[in-house]
Amino acid sequence: MNLIKTINLKKTYITGKDITTDALKGITLEIDTKEFLAIAGPSGSGKTSLLNILSALDMPTSGKVLFENKDITEKDINQLADFRLNKIGFVFQSYNLINTLTAFENVEYIMLLQGRPTAERKDKAEAILKRVGLGNYLNRFPNEMSGGQQQRVAVARAIAAEPKVIIADEPTANLDSKTAGLLMDLMLELNEEKGITFIFSTHDPMIMKKAKRIIKLKDGLIEK
Amino acid sequence: MYTQIKIAWRNIIRNKRRSSLTISAVGFGLGALIFLWAFVDGAHFQMIENYTSLLCGHIQIHEKGYRENPKLELYIENSDKIIKQIKKIPLIKAITKRIKTAGLISSAESSAGVTILGIEPDKERLVSSISRHISSGKMFNKNDDKTIIIGKDLAKNLNVSLGEKIVIMSQALDGSIAAGAYKLAGILNTGVDEIDKGIALISHKAAEELFYMNDKTSEIAIRLKSAEYVKTASEQIKEKLKMNQNLEISTWEEISPMLQQWIEFDKGFIIVIVFVVIIVVGIGILNTVLMGVLERKREFGILLAIGCHRREIVCMVAWESIFLGIIGTIMGLLLGTSISLYFSHVGINLKLFANALNSFYIDSFIYPKLIATHILFSISSVLITSISVSIYPAFHAANLNPIEAIRSV
Numbered sequence: 001m002n003l004i005k006t007i008n009l010k011k012t013y014i015t016g017k018d019i020t021t022d023a024l025k026g027i028t029l030e031i032d033t034k035e036f037l038a039i040a041g042p043s044g045s046g047k048t049s050l051l052n053i054l055s056a057l058d059m060p061t062s063g064k065v066l067f068e069n070k071d072i073t074e075k076d077i078n079q080l081a082d083f084r085l086n087k088i089g090f091v092f093q094s095y096n097l098i099n100t101l102t103a104f105e106n107v108e109y110i111m112l113l114q115g116r117p118t119a120e121r122k123d124k125a126e127a128i129l130k131r132v133g134l135g136n137y138l139n140r141f142p143n144e145m146s147g148g149q150q151q152r153v154a155v156a157r158a159i160a161a162e163p164k165v166i167i168a169d170e171p172t173a174n175l176d177s178k179t180a181g182l183l184m185d186l187m188l189e190l191n192e193e194k195g196i197t198f199i200f201s202t203h204d205p206m207i208m209k210k211a212k213r214i215i216k217l218k219d220g221l222i223e224k
Numbered sequence: 225m226y227t228q229i230k231i232a233w234r235n236i237i238r239n240k241r242r243s244s245l246t247i248s249a250v251g252f253g254l255g256a257l258i259f260l261w262a263f264v265d266g267a268h269f270q271m272i273e274n275y276t277s278l279l280c281g282h283i284q285i286h287e288k289g290y291r292e293n294p295k296l297e298l299y300i301e302n303s304d305k306i307i308k309q310i311k312k313i314p315l316i317k318a319i320t321k322r323i324k325t326a327g328l329i330s331s332a333e334s335s336a337g338v339t340i341l342g343i344e345p346d347k348e349r350l351v352s353s354i355s356r357h358i359s360s361g362k363m364f365n366k367n368d369d370k371t372i373i374i375g376k377d378l379a380k381n382l383n384v385s386l387g388e389k390i391v392i393m394s395q396a397l398d399g400s401i402a403a404g405a406y407k408l409a410g411i412l413n414t415g416v417d418e419i420d421k422g423i424a425l426i427s428h429k430a431a432e433e434l435f436y437m438n439d440k441t442s443e444i445a446i447r448l449k450s451a452e453y454v455k456t457a458s459e460q461i462k463e464k465l466k467m468n469q470n471l472e473i474s475t476w477e478e479i480s481p482m483l484q485q486w487i488e489f490d491k492g493f494i495i496v497i498v499f500v501v502i503i504v505v506g507i508g509i510l511n512t513v514l515m516g517v518l519e520r521k522r523e524f525g526i527l528l529a530i531g532c533h534r535r536e537i538v539c540m541v542a543w544e545s546i547f548l549g550i551i552g553t554i555m556g557l558l559l560g561t562s563i564s565l566y567f568s569h570v571g572i573n574l575k576l577f578a579n580a581l582n583s584f585y586i587d588s589f590i591y592p593k594l595i596a597t598h599i600l601f602s603i604s605s606v607l608i609t610s611i612s613v614s615i616y617p618a619f620h621a622a623n624l625n626p627i628e629a630i631r632s633v
Contacts, residue, residue: 057529057627078533085531096526096630100238112231113532161530 002069003164003197004031004054009063011049011220023049024060025220031199033164036191038211039201045217047201048169054199055088055167056080068164085113089158089196091168095150097142103129103153104138110161128156132186148179152186159190168200172207184210228536232543239516243548246512246610250552251559253505254606257498258560258599259567262592264494266568268487269593272451274585275483276476277353278414279423281320281445282454283461284479288472290442291479296325296397299440300471307444310464315457317449318350321441323431327394327402329374329424331382338378338424340392342431351447354412354425361386361410369430372406375420376413384408392424396435404434415582451476486584498602502609510613513545517617524621525629534622541621545614553607561599564592 011024023046031037039047052058053065056072065072072083090096097106107125116124129138132152142150151171158166168187172180184207191198200211208214216223236243276282285306287298300306303321311319323342328335345363349355355363364371372390374382384390388408396402406426414420432438448457454475461473477484517524524537571589574581578588 052627055529078535081528081531081533083531084529088531090530092526092630094630096522096529098523098526109231110530113527113530113536157530 002030003033003035003067005029005064005066005069006054007064007066009050009053009060009065011046011053011058012061023220024053026063027217027220027222029215029222031165031197033197034191034195035197035199036188036210036212037197037199038208038214039199039217040203040208040214041201041217041223042203044219046220047203047217049220050217051167051169051199051201054165055090056083085110085161087164089161089163089166091151091154091158091166091171091200093170093173095142095147095154095174097150097153097157099142102139102141103134103145103149103156106142106153107156107160110157114161124160125156128160129153131190132156146179147175148183151175151179151183155183155187155190159194159196163196165197165199168198170201170203172202172204177206180204180207181210228539229543232540233547235540235544236547242512242516242519246509246516246548247552247555249505249508249512250549250606250610251555253501253508254553254556254602255559255563257501257602257606258556258594259563259592260497260501261494261598261602262560262564262568262594263572263590264490265595265598266591266593267586268490269451270587270590271483271487271585272476274587275480276451277447278357278416278585279352279354279419280476280479281351282448282451282476283446283458284474285444285446285461285465286442286472286474288470291472291474294324294326294442296323296395296435296437296442299397299437299442300444301440303439303441303444306465306468306471310446310461313457313460313464315448315453315460316446318347318447319444320344320347320351321428321444322348323428323435323437323440324442325394325435327392327424329378329382330391330393331384331388333383334381336378336381336421338374338392338422340394340424340426340431342426342428342434342437344428351445354414354419357412357414358410359413361408364409364427366427367429368409368427369433370407371409371426373410373412373425374408375423376411377417377421378424379408379411381421386411390424392426392434394435397440398436400436402434402436404430406430416585483585498605502605505606506609506613509545509548509610510616513541513548513614514617514620517541517621520621521624521629521632524624525626525632528624528626529630537622538618541618542611542614545611545618549607549610552610553603556606557599557603560602561594564594568592568594 006027006029009024009027013021013023015021027050039050041047053060059073075083104125107128108121111121129135132155134152172183187198188210202208287300290298307319325340327338327340329338344366346366386408389405390408391405393403412420458473458475465471568591571591573589575588
């Protein structure tokens with residue numbers, strides 16, 4: 001079943017006086033539930049722009065994005081915020097944890113925003129962190145953890161929200177190859193275990209190999 | 225809403241250094257304001273007390289027209305009856321009567337113009353503190369019609385000392401010359417030129433005889449339990465005496481408009497200081513809160529990205545400011561009131577400025593006085609300011625572009 005569908009998606013950035021950049025030139029694709037999908041391509045191919053639009057962080061210049069058959073481009077700013085909170089999980093390249101919260105608190109935070117009860121938040125945060133192999137790191141702050149550990153916390157935070165899809169923009173870019181591989185394996189396990197769709201961008205061939213499907217972008221278009 | 229409050233509280237706890245900075249700005253600002261206002265209120269209280277207790281009293285009763293034209297002919301009839309009528313007003317502490325007129329005082333060597341005051345010493349000491357300013361000699365008793373008390377500067381001008389004879393001359397009620405010789409029984413040292421140079425005290429009995437003012441008096445002076453009751457007591461006295469249309473009842477403010485104007489000027493000045501402090505505190509808080517928002521740009525970007533509503537960001541920053549404002553206010557209140565209370569007991573030593581202060585009826589030691597309405601005004605002003613200045617940073621944080629904010633360092 002289609003989880004996400006894009007129809008002729010275009011994105012143009014105005015970067016200066018009369019200077020425009022066409023980041024996406026007409027992307028049409030379909031993504032099903034439980035997919036483990038890589039968006040691959042060199043720098044400047046439009047990977048981040050596409051992921052920003054799929055995750056409703058940004059809006060296309062033209063075209064549609066259907067999520068569970070509903071056009072998210074017609075949502076207002078608050079509806080988009082709710083959409084991201086409840087349907088999308090984020091794993092950023094630079095981990096983007098809140099530095100003054102512990103691993104446990106970072107994972108709990110998103111459930112706090114969702115308004116979940118205290119007991120549920122605490123039990124779930126602990127369980128998820130244990131699942132990603134950080135059961136002994138609950139009270140560590142991000143600056144007390146390695147890059148790989150921080151990224152695992154980011155994955156745990158993304159899962160805690162119980163999203164339909166987790167979007168990860170170059171999640172392994174700041175990790176060494178061994179750690180990157182372990183992270184990808186974790187994400188694959190969670191994909192199979194929980195049925196969450198994973199969409200991640202990469203230009204690393206080793207990471208691409210882990211994906212069940214690859215969409216290659218070049219100059220803002222899908223390479224055939 | 226509860227979630228936002230909880231998150232806001234956590235943010236304050238986790239950023240101890242930034243929170244302490246903001247709380248300190250609010251706390252010290254408010255503490256300084258409370259103390260400054262208490263200091264000024266204490267000085268005002270002293271001014272009024274010293275002025276009214278020296279000779280004036282809180283309220284005076286005269287025959288209509290006397291204040292514009294203080295002559296013997298405008299005397300009060302049946303003063304004892306009037307005193308009896310108003311004596312039972314609970315706010316009144318003590319009442320006395322005085323005969324007052326201008327005259328000439330002479331010694332063997334010199335003479336000078338004076339105000340001659342005929343007083344009832346036993347009642348006068350309950351209304352004014354004049355008898356406590358006798359630096360040498362002693363106060364006469366009420367039946368004594370042969371002695372006189374003058375100020376130290378007048379005594380110096382006349383070159384007289386205790387026990388020597390002084391003559392006073394004036395015009396009696398019937399128009400005849402009133403002259404009398406009195407023995408100098410005491411010398412006043414009040415520090416107030418007007419009194420030390422220009423007043424001569426004799427007993428009310430002696431003044432009645434000298435000026436043919438039997439059973440008559442020029443003024444009735446009243447001391448209240450506190451200067452705060454002046455307006456209320458004045459109205460109650462007017463009510464009691466409303467049948468007597470010939471009397472005018474004056475408060476100390478009407479008798480000495482200049483002192484009242486000094487105090488009003490000071491009050492205006494303190495309001496300016498309040499606003500300056502509020503602006504400074506406001507700028508301090510705005511600076512800290514805005515700095516905090518800019519430092520947390522990436523964090524706000526992440527929150528917006530993962531699904532936090534913009535209004536939730538606004539609420540979060542606003543609640544943080546509310547908490548910081550409340551804690552800072554409590555700190556400021558404790559600081560300001562404790563320092564004020566301490567100095568209200570030990571006093572603030574301003575001996576260096578004694579001469580200048582005395583001319584405003586202020587002593588060298590000032591005792592700050594806390595007034596509830598002023599404290600409340602200070603608290604509300606600072607609290608409202610600390611919350612209001614968070615509005616701009618809150619909206620700034622809420623309107624960040626999450627993609628750009630996440631990329632910021």
